[in-house]
Amino acid sequence: MRSARSAPRERRGRLSRRFLALLAVLTLPLTGLVALAGPAQAAESATATYTKGADWGTGFDAKWTVTNTGTTTITSWTLEWDFPAGTSVTSHWDARVTSSGNHWTARNTAWNGTIAPGASVSFGFNGSGGGSPSGCLLNGRACDGTGQPGLGAPGGLTSDQVGENTVRLRWNAASGDVRDYQVLRDGRAVATTTATTHTDTGLSAGTSYTYTVVARDANGRTGPASSPLTVRTTGGGGQQPPGDHVNLGYFTEWGVYGRNYHVKDIVDSGTAEQLTHINYAFGNVQNGECTIGDSYAAHDRFYSAAESVSGQADTWDNGALRGNFNQLRQLKEMYPHIKVVWSFGGWTWSGGFGDAMRDPQRFAQSCYDLVNDPRWAGVFDGIDLDWEYPNACGLGCDSSGPEVFEDMMRAFRGAFGDQLVTAAITADASEGGKIDAADYAGGAQYADHLAVMTYDFFGAWATAGPTAPHSPLTAYNGIPQQGFNSEAAIDRLVAQGVPPEKLLLGIGFYGRGWNGVTQAAPGGSASGPAPGTYEQGIEDYKVLAERCPPTGTIAGTAYAHCGNQWWSYDTPATIAGKMDWALNEGLGGAFFWELSGDTADGDLAHAIGAGLG
Structure with a gap:
């Protein structure tokens, strides 16, 4: 039986890294030309040519060639250009390339700054997005090759x-x-x-x-x-906590790469005003301890003033905090009601939990020391444990026994004291399924809340179908697996003894889909997974809302049949219905995976906030 908790978490981080590696090796000829003016010296003249190579939709490779068309030697050069929003340089060679927002600057290296008359030098880069350069300058001059003065960007x-x-x-x-x-x-x-x-x-x-x-x-x-x-601007009451219920969103560490999603996007979309909590995903569990996932993204990446939440650029001062952690610190200064929790594990990185729980106190203390490291003091308000799954099978299998979840939560409450201790847990309510495999009620007494992953019940890992909504709120006639719906999961956890006010309902900010489908209603046959931007069979809501809008609803969620593709996903309207249900059930709120799947205006996050009141 396919796990009810599947790919969209850590596997996406792995895919992002594969995607970046792919950008570095693909090359096909496709050329566009942009002429740039000569350098400031009156006797010098130069042009620059932009050549675009392979373009595979979400990325491309390209190069600039600077040619000395004058009679004197050029001893250094600086090339500037603008890319439209959504297009960026992801890797480069033979130049020192920096950026400030959408403005890019390339400076010569030690070995290609000198250009004799008639000679040329080039540098290359890989990029994401599909835009073309504009507003380009060479040594501060306009890009028409005439050497006339031009204007740069402030x-x-x-x-x-x-x-x-x-x-x-x-x-x-x-x-x-x-x-x-x-x-x-x-x-x-x-x-x-x-x-x-x-x-x-x-x-x-x-x-x-x-x-x-x-x-x-x-x-x-x-x-x-x-x-x-x-x-x-300050005041206005706009930064007050959004309500008594939890509205929690996951921020993925690897999203700053291929997805180009940063903490500032939480602010720009208006989502920060809706959130009560952010889970930062993911830290790893290795050798019985918590470890950092990607240190560069976490606390070393440089953010310019334009990229930064505060509008202040990072510094290279020794010991200065940068990266996502510094951006989260700035976010909390702007929105002090938001609690930030570091989440460990996820689909791919859950394998270390079983070994770590052989010594729960050592495990918990190592995590406390990392979460509260003085280098990022004040960034995190606690820890989230995303073990998929205790005493059950996910990517691997664990046989620690049903009491292991309670043992873990007790140990972490002892280590973290009054800081937040939370967990993401299974929604498999089938008879003898994953909820039955562990004592979630015993662990709940030590938890601030438990996020029930009520999505990924069905998907195109069943390549032939039947098509089914991946996040049904309730059962329906023809559902492929009994116990695979949100209502069943919540009921089973409450029956086990988990207080409903400690449970959060899960919402996916993405859809799951099949290809080769002729039947519009659920239950149709298929030939395999539908194409997706990052992975087959899965796509962000912001893409599906435009490309394949809903054609019907079932079990409290939406589905869409477009061409030969069939998708299911939540919309602002279905989220409103789910929030009403959650409030009627006395739940503590809702959470979602994950922020970058939402629209630029945060439509889904706003729907959760409005629904919870």
Whole structure:
């Protein structure tokens, strides 16, 4: 029997890493040209040519070639360009490439800075997204090959003073012959100034605004825009806790790579105002202890001012915290009601739990020491244990005995004291299934809440079907497996003795689908999994809502038949119904996997927040 808790967690991290590796090896010819102006020296002349290679939809490879078309030797070069939102450089070679938001800068290395007359040098990179470069400059000159002065984008846009009704902005001067700057708020020009500062007034308290700045020359022509900066004014009551019920979202550590999803996106989408908790996924369990999953993403990746929650760039100071952890710290400063919990395990990294539980106290203490490491003091409010599954089979099998879950939760409560101790648990309510395999009631007495993974009941691992919703709220006629629905899972846990107020209902921010399906209603046959962006048979809600909108509902969730594909997923409307059900059952709230699957406006997270009240 297929596990009710399947791929979308740690396997996605593994797929993201495979995806990045794939970007580095694919190469096919496809060329586009962009001419760049010569460097600032009057006797020098140069152009740059952009050549795009392979393009496989979500990524591509490309290179720039700088050619000395003048009569004197060029001793160094700096190339700048803008990519549209969603397009970025993921790896590069033969140049030092940095970015500030959507603005990219490449500088020569020690071995290719000197270019003799008539000679050329190149550097290459892999990218994600499908955009083309614009606003390019070579040594500060315009990109038309004439050597005429051009305008660069203002850099380092930040806010150094925020009030209830005012925001003070600062930025670095743009290159070129600048007459003045225009300040745009939410895409509309609100001020013109010759300074590199501006105070915007007349704003609403507790409201988010997005700013950009452009330079203008003597003829009124504008250069490329700065990277956007989102600022929230103080007051207004907008940052108060959203309610008495838990609204918890998972943030994936590896999402900063192929998915290009960062903590700042939680703010920009308005989702931060809806959340009560964030689970940071995942830490690993190795050799009886908790360990970091990806240290670079966790606490070392550099975030520019434009990428950062606070609008302040990271520093390279010795011991300075960077990466996701620093961004989460900034998020908590802006939204102090949000609790951040470090989650360990997941589908792929659950294999170490059984061995670790041979010495529960050592295991728990190692996790406490890592979660509360002084390097990221104050970031985390506790720990989440995502063991899939105690005394049952997931990716591997465990035979520790039904009491192991209670033993684990007791040990972690003893180590973590009044910090949060939570767990993600199975929703398999079949007779003799995974809920029956462990004493979840015994463990619940030591837990702040238990997140019941009421999704992935059905999917295209059953390649021939029958098609079925992966997250049914209730049973229905023709359901492929009895006990595989949310209502059955909650009822079985409550019957075991788990207090309902400690249970959270799970929502998937993705769909599962089959290919080769002719029947619109559930229960049809199929030929295999439907294609997905990162993995066959699975796709984000934000993609499916546009590509394959719902054609019906069953058991409290939606399904869609488009062409020969059949998908099931939750929508804002079905989430509203599920939240009503959760409140009627006296549950503690809801949680979802995971943030990057939502729309840019956070439609699903807002639906959970509105439904919970």
